[in-house]
Amino acid sequence: MKNKNIFSVSPALIRENFKLCWYVPALAFLLYFFAGIFPIMLNLPDISLVAGYIKSSLNNYNVVYPFYMAGIPLVAAMLMMSFFHKPAKALALHAQPYSRSRLFNSHVLTGWLMCIIPVVLTALLYLVFMKDIYTFSAVMKWLASSIGIITFFYGMYILAGSLSGNYAMHLLLSG
Secondary structure (H helix, E strand, O other): OOOOOOOOOOHHHHHHHHHHOOHHHHHHHHHHHHHHHHHHHHOOOOHHHHHHHHHHHHOOOOOOHHHHHHHHHHHHHHHHOHHHHOHHHHHHHHOOOOOHHHHHHHHHHHHHHHHHHHHHHHHHHHHHOOOOOOOHHHHHHHHHHHHHHHHHHHHHHHHHHHHOOOHHHHHHHHO
């Protein structure tokens, strides 16, 4: 019996998934940018005007952040699990020289990265525009908690996609 690695991924498949679904992290970054960074840029001369808004954003109390942290992973999970739900795509992928575990792991990792990259870029922009209102540790705390929240939701959505048979059931089971 071969020594199989159950955590193997295919870099080529991850690159291909990013080429096909590049718009998910791009749109997610725009959403995070306009909700968190844009108000800072508008009030850069007197940043104390938005100090409360920034503190609530960095504590994930911003009104739109919970919707983003639950919605973006759902979109990414539904896109990445489409090879389960579309027979033509499943046949095309399983005809490739990849094992099932490598296909699944590569798709799951790609979707997770699509959710995490916009948050990391937003955290970097928070650090660029950092003044006396917030600190480096506050941004890192926001980054860590956001990654945790996104990972939890993404994991639940992947589980729902694995258990369901089509997009409608995936969406309903995710709810």
